[in-house]
Amino acid sequence: MPATQHTPTPAAPATLPADVHYHVSAHDLHARLFAIELRVQAPAAQQQVALPVWIPGSYLVREFAKNLQGLQATQDGASVAVRQLDKQRWQIDCVAGAPLTLSYQVCAYDNSVRTAWLDAQRGFFNGTSLCLRVLGQEDTPHSLEVAATAATAGWSIATGLEPARIDDQGFGLYRALSYDELVDCPVEMGRFWSGFFEAGGVRHQFVVAGAAESFDHARLLEDSRKICEAAIAFWQGAPHGRYVFMLNVVNDGYGGLEHRNSTALICGRRDLPRLGDGKTSDGYTTLLGLISHEYFHTWNVKRLRPDAFARYDYDQENYTELLWFFEGFTSYYDDLLLLRAGLIDEARYLKLITKTINQVLQTPGRALQSVAQSSFDAWVKYYRQDENTANSTVSYYTKGALVALCLDLSLRREDHSTLDAVMRALWQRCAAGPMSEADVLAVLEQLAGRSFAPELAQWVHGTLDLPLAELLAAHGVRLQAEPPQPAQRLGLRVQESHSVLVKAVLRGGLAERAGLMAGDEWLGIELASGAAWRIAKLDDLGFYAGQAQQLTALVARDQQLLRLPLALSEADAPTANIGLAISDNALARRWLRDEPTATDEVLP
Incomplete structure (x- = not known):
């Protein structure tokens, strides 16, 4: 889609590049290479530079340095030696004081929000992927110049960086107060559509x-x-x-x-x-x-942030047990704000909450891992999911959202406060500094008039199921059991096309007892009568097997054809499947529409 005319934010008075200055250009669109020149106005002797190993907000060591190549350095017009110290850090054989220039390239092939991308249609980068950190000068002014080239003719730039001197398309000079600010403003390049409100x-x-x-x-x-x-x-x-x-x-x-x-x-x-x-x-x-x-x-994680993120350490994992709050509570409010904004109705909102509840209840790992542990383990588990993930972990997004739901419903049931008020009080208390779980408990007690330590101990640090049915019922919403789907009944997560590809086998389910494994291709079934059928989806089981309680699964594994005896039992659905229904319109309205008192009006 063609781009609209770029209307830049009014620029501050033109300034010279900062003490640490980056010049970025799309060097070769087909080779996917950005070219970066880094100028350090006043380097230290034997100046060290490093590229982050992770990007804040995405909790996995991603080793961005793997895409950096051709690092060279000059000082006073002469080449100086560059020595690599470890996987992400280099030392420059320079003297103190005289301007130092580094040049290098970064290959940009990740079409995600986390790293960098470049092709003939579009460019995008996060500073954590392109901008070497000048150690010891992270808190000095930084600037970034994105240069227009013949290859990017007709492209525009969009970024949250403060413009210093840019053209109508956004190419030019931007500034930041620090390295943190610089790399927290990604850059979009291309012939994009742009609008304002x-x-x-x-x-x-x-x-x-x-x-x-x-x-x-x-x-x-x-x-x-x-x-x-x-x-x-x-x-x-x-x-x-x-x-x-x-x-x-x-x-x-x-x-x-x-x-x-x-x-x-x-x-x-x-x-x-x-x-x-x-x-x-x-x-x-x-x-x-x-x-x-x-x-x-x-607000919630960029400014109100966990104590572990008071200052990011870009060289290694930054551990916190609070992602259940910062990601989970955000996940609770994202859809709730759609309801309050009038973009969805109550029925669709309850459908979204139902989906979240089922995602948690259909994860056997919830009985093994607390949501606080899930937060701490994000670096090695959440972003590295495998066939055993559902059996050993719980998501701090989904269960964290349900912890928020339970706290909100508990506060409203006691008629003392709401989670909205708790969030705003935490904002006032901690926005200027880091937040801890102790702050959450203190604000809850202040607003509710009692301690919520037992609830957080059980809901956040424990592995028992949350009291959803009781709390929802107190607000006019009934939680009810629904018939399990075939995958739930068997304890499977699958991909269905011309056959059934097993993605995960859930702990304690019928499929696990039969010996099915992740990676198996389930081709068909064989019945006691001798009849054999090809299956393309799990729904085919009921169609071909009828009321049979015993059958043989015909499975391909590592090019071998296997026959696995599978017992079907109505009493053996390994995970729950629930639905929500409004049982009291007035009570439900007080929660869903955040009304202070009940009314007799019926929800549409």
């Missing part, structure tokens, strides 16, 4: 790359404005300066990464709203929830 007195830009011609940009802008206004009303204050949404649209994808005054998003092309279609698809609802989630992070 005001929310809370703040100018918001929305950039979309890769959309089809059917994309309804006016609707996306209006719906995003409603989300931002709902979040600003929640926090009772707007972000500072301006805000930029950068959405990369692909054939199939989903994800987002929060930043100080921007966010990088990715979604499937068919998830965007379409011209002439006023319906809200499930895919578009998911996209709106993602927008809401990342925008909520502007």
